[in-house]
Amino acid sequence: MTDRREVWITGVGLLTCLGEGLEAAWDYLDGGGPPPYDDKTFAPYVVHPLGPISFDKQIPKKGDQRQMEMWQRIGVYAAGLALQDAAIAGNAELLDRTDMIIAAVGGERDVPVDTAILAGARRATDPAAFLNERLMNDLRPTLFLAQLPNLLAGNISLVHGVVGSSRTFLGEESAGIDAVRIALARVAAGQSQMTLVGGASHGVRWDQLLNFELGGVPLKGGFAPVWDRGVDGGVALASLGAFLVLESAEHATARGARPRARLRAVRSDRNRRKQGEIEATLGRQWDAIAAYVDSRHAAVISGATGLEPATSAERRALGKFGLPVRGIGTYIGHGTEAQFSANLGIGCAALEHGKLFPPSGSGDVGESPSMLSQVILTCVGAWRGEGLALLERINQGNGS
Amino acid sequence: MTASERQRGTAATRDKFDRPVVAVTGIGVVTSLGVGKPENWSKLTGGVSGIRAISRFPTNNLKSTIAGTVDEIYRDYMSPAQLSERLASLAGEEAIAQSGIGGKGYFPGPLCLAPPPLEVEWPARFVMAEMAAANGDAEYPDLLRIARQYGAEFGAFRFDILGERLSEHFGTQGSPISLNTACASGATAIQLGVEAIRRGECEVALAIGADGSVTPESLVRFSLLSALSTQNDPPQQASKPFSKNRDGFVIAEGAAALVLESLEHARSRGARVLGIVEGCGEKSDSFHRTRSSPDGKPIIACMRNALKDAGVDPEDVDYINAHGTSTPENDKMEHLGVAAVFGERASAIPISSNKSMIGHTLTAAGAVEAAFTLLTLEHQRIPPTINYSIPDPAIPLDVVPNVARDARVHRAISNSFGFGGQNVCLVLTQEPA
Numbered sequence: 001m002t003d004r005r006e007v008w009i010t011g012v013g014l015l016t017c018l019g020e021g022l023e024a025a026w027d028y029l030d031g032g033g034p035p036p037y038d039d040k041t042f043a044p045y046v047v048h049p050l051g052p053i054s055f056d057k058q059i060p061k062k063g064d065q066r067q068m069e070m071w072q073r074i075g076v077y078a079a080g081l082a083l084q085d086a087a088i089a090g091n092a093e094l095l096d097r098t099d100m101i102i103a104a105v106g107g108e109r110d111v112p113v114d115t116a117i118l119a120g121a122r123r124a125t126d127p128a129a130f131l132n133e134r135l136m137n138d139l140r141p142t143l144f145l146a147q148l149p150n151l152l153a154g155n156i157s158l159v160h161g162v163v164g165s166s167r168t169f170l171g172e173e174s175a176g177i178d179a180v181r182i183a184l185a186r187v188a189a190g191q192s193q194m195t196l197v198g199g200a201s202h203g204v205r206w207d208q209l210l211n212f213e214l215g216g217v218p219l220k221g222g223f224a225p226v227w228d229r230g231v232d233g234g235v236a237l238a239s240l241g242a243f244l245v246l247e248s249a250e251h252a253t254a255r256g257a258r259p260r261a262r263l264r265a266v267r268s269d270r271n272r273r274k275q276g277e278i279e280a281t282l283g284r285q286w287d288a289i290a291a292y293v294d295s296r297h298a299a300v301i302s303g304a305t306g307l308e309p310a311t312s313a314e315r316r317a318l319g320k321f322g323l324p325v326r327g328i329g330t331y332i333g334h335g336t337e338a339q340f341s342a343n344l345g346i347g348c349a350a351l352e353h354g355k356l357f358p359p360s361g362s363g364d365v366g367e368s369p370s371m372l373s374q375v376i377l378t379c380v381g382a383w384r385g386e387g388l389a390l391l392e393r394i395n396q397g398n399g400s
Numbered sequence: 401m402t403a404s405e406r407q408r409g410t411a412a413t414r415d416k417f418d419r420p421v422v423a424v425t426g427i428g429v430v431t432s433l434g435v436g437k438p439e440n441w442s443k444l445t446g447g448v449s450g451i452r453a454i455s456r457f458p459t460n461n462l463k464s465t466i467a468g469t470v471d472e473i474y475r476d477y478m479s480p481a482q483l484s485e486r487l488a489s490l491a492g493e494e495a496i497a498q499s500g501i502g503g504k505g506y507f508p509g510p511l512c513l514a515p516p517p518l519e520v521e522w523p524a525r526f527v528m529a530e531m532a533a534a535n536g537d538a539e540y541p542d543l544l545r546i547a548r549q550y551g552a553e554f555g556a557f558r559f560d561i562l563g564e565r566l567s568e569h570f571g572t573q574g575s576p577i578s579l580n581t582a583c584a585s586g587a588t589a590i591q592l593g594v595e596a597i598r599r600g601e602c603e604v605a606l607a608i609g610a611d612g613s614v615t616p617e618s619l620v621r622f623s624l625l626s627a628l629s630t631q632n633d634p635p636q637q638a639s640k641p642f643s644k645n646r647d648g649f650v651i652a653e654g655a656a657a658l659v660l661e662s663l664e665h666a667r668s669r670g671a672r673v674l675g676i677v678e679g680c681g682e683k684s685d686s687f688h689r690t691r692s693s694p695d696g697k698p699i700i701a702c703m704r705n706a707l708k709d710a711g712v713d714p715e716d717v718d719y720i721n722a723h724g725t726s727t728p729e730n731d732k733m734e735h736l737g738v739a740a741v742f743g744e745r746a747s748a749i750p751i752s753s754n755k756s757m758i759g760h761t762l763t764a765a766g767a768v769e770a771a772f773t774l775l776t777l778e779h780q781r782i783p784p785t786i787n788y789s790i791p792d793p794a795i796p797l798d799v800v801p802n803v804a805r806d807a808r809v810h811r812a813i814s815n816s817f818g819f820g821g822q823n824v825c826l827v828l829t830q831e832p833a
Contacts, residue, residue, distance in 0.1 A: 155820075177575070211519075384564055
């Protein structure tokens with residue numbers, strides 16, 4: 001398409017167990033320290049909690065903080081970092097026409113209320129009437145707003161003033177991939193000049209573990225890098241928030257914005273996960289971009305979850321790309337809807353530093369290219385959804 | 401093909417901004433009034449209410465005990481995921497059959513779906529607690545102990561399960577999109593399909609809004625926000641948009657599906673064109689989580705954005721399908737917005753609320769009401785706002801009170817405003833000559 005606009009990432013906001021902000025995450029990864037995880041609090045589950053966060057920095061009103069549950073606070077915080085990074089925070093004129101596509105889950109429960117109802121209903125003469133009575137009396141009116149998936153976007157509008165438009169995608173990793181794919185397509189086609197895209201996940205909680213445990217997803221037992229968890233392995237759920245500002249190169253140049261990277265392509269697919277289908281899908285996605293890739297200066301940052309058989313299937317597919325590979329999930333855990341955006345954020349840092357972070361685990365293969373200029377980001381969902389993106393370094397000066 | 405060649409060759413199939421015109425070639429709808437277009441349309445224009453007392457679970461201790469449930473397809477216990485899937489399937493099948501596109505298990509475009517947010521429901525939680533601690537109280541770690549073993553029995557807990565299952569059922573292409581913009585979700589699903597066709601990514605798209613989530617907890621949640629009508633008796637008179645004595649919305653179930661198709665593609669295969677999605681507008685609100693900005697700016701901007709996207713003026717609009725929830729707040733703000741956008745014509749242009757009869761179908765509402773707006777264009781007949789016996793003097797609008805009206809309607813807008821300040825407006829027209 002000749003009338004396609006070039007799209008840049010001009011802002012990254014990242015909140016992970018590696019710290020606050022993209023630079024903190026990169027410094028930790030580059031330092032090669034041990035992955036930070038917690039296998040005690042929710043034993044036998046292994047999770048990646050955030051360190052202490054001062055939410056006041058991005059959500060100054062305590063009243064706003066009270067109206068959100070943790071997944072929303074994490075998301076609003078990370079979105080604020082991205083807007084700051086793009087130098088548009090507080091710019092009412094620009095935020096008025098900034099669009100949003102957010103991948104979210106919602107549904108955070110009041111665990112003590114649920115637990116009390118489960119106990120009380122056993123003793124109630126009329127359990128259904130008891131349930132109604134307890135829900136009417138015990139649920140906080142504001143909890144519903146913290147459960148609604150679209151209220152992460154709503155809170156970002158309220159706290160940061162992003163009001164161009166707002167759409168929330170549902171559906172685990174695919175939602176995160178499609179959010180970025182459609183944000184890119186809209187900016188490239190001129191349907192949007194600037195879009196805030198991303199998501200947040202608070203996996204470090206009992207109710208969320210239950211949702212995933214019903215599907216046999218979470219990692220139990222000992223920690224290992226995503227590639228080395230074996231057939232009984234799983235996903236180490238994370239609390240993380242990740243947002244990107246996508247912007248047409250023309251718009252960014254006109255306002256003097258500094259680009260972090262060029263987002264060249266995003267592919268998104270689904271298959272039924274029969275044997276060989278993940279490999280076939282990733283193979284097709286790679287074929288669609290391979291002609292643009294200079295393999296001397298390119299590498300893969302994988303969002304592999306650690307769950308089998310998907311992780312091994314992805315590893316086989318990546319083997320055919322013939323590029324160095326790093327798995328980011330070993331370090332930041334798995335943020336489900338937010339994972340793809342987080343991976344893209346890390347990809348921006350790798351391009352800016354011109355190198356990969358050190359390997360960890362048997363699937364992290366190959367040496368970092370001497371001058372990394374292209375990164376392929378993958379995201380293979382625990383159950384469904386395969387995505388791939390091509391991110392490129394922008395040489396400052398000529399904008400090419 | 402250059403732009404000028406394109407204009408000469410297929411002028412009628414591209415809009416004034418040189419984008420592909422997006423037609424609707426199939427419509428399906430299920431509400432508390434019935435399954436399918438004929439029954440829905442005859443009852444909707446007959447002023448029939450689908451609101452009734454809830455019978456599917458005990459309503460003791462609840463403040464609102466009525467809903468627009470779709471009882472005729474409800475069997476035994478169906479979780480919101482199961483019921484929503486059934487509603488979406490029925491609507492989608494009707495739309496695809498009318499469109500005549502694709503084949504059994506094959507639809508040549510993407511799925512854009514507006515499902516209700518899914519979660520583990522109380523019946524499943526109780527069963528898990530029983531299994532986990534037959535002789536004692538169960539806490540979350542106990543539920544977790546047995547969850548993996550019985551996971552399949554508890555069914556849908558993944559947010560993407562409906563998109564996945566419907567995409568298998570219809571054979572849609574690519575990754576199915578599930579989205580949520582609260583009460584505007586159904587309209588956003590249509591907008592996503594329209595945009596994909598305009599970008600040239602596909603020739604057809606299937607947009608579905610479906611919501612079958614009437615449960616005790618969903619009633620409690622909206623009750624605690626004081627959003628629901630508590631005038632339970634008689635149920636049929638509870639939803640009264642734009643009336644002085646309106647006191648909240650009535651929760652409801654339903655689904656609608658549209659087959660969206662580039663006009664060029666529709667004409668090339670000789671498909672009947674049911675209408676055109678001429679424009680889509682959005683605007684978010686940063687005022688409050690559940691209330692609109694008192695100056696109405698976001699609602700006004702949303703309608704204006706839609707008209708601008710369609711390339712038309714307020715004078716070109718013949719009918720407004722209102723969001724019209726029957727809450728004191730929404731109807732007041734919608735009037736404020738309409739008055740600002742339509743100026744002196746505001747009190748003359750017919751505006752009616754389907755929700756007076758079918759209640760608020762939540763994530764389905766934007767799609768259901770777009771479907772009814774398209775039927776309004778097709779039949780040149782405007783469904784009424786029923787239960788309009790005590791007009792609100794602060795809302796001087798022609799709400800098409802109580803009785804349907806024949807009218808010339810070439811172009812209409814359909815409003816959807818959601819919690820979280822997410823507003824969408826669609827511009828729908830008859831097929832261009």
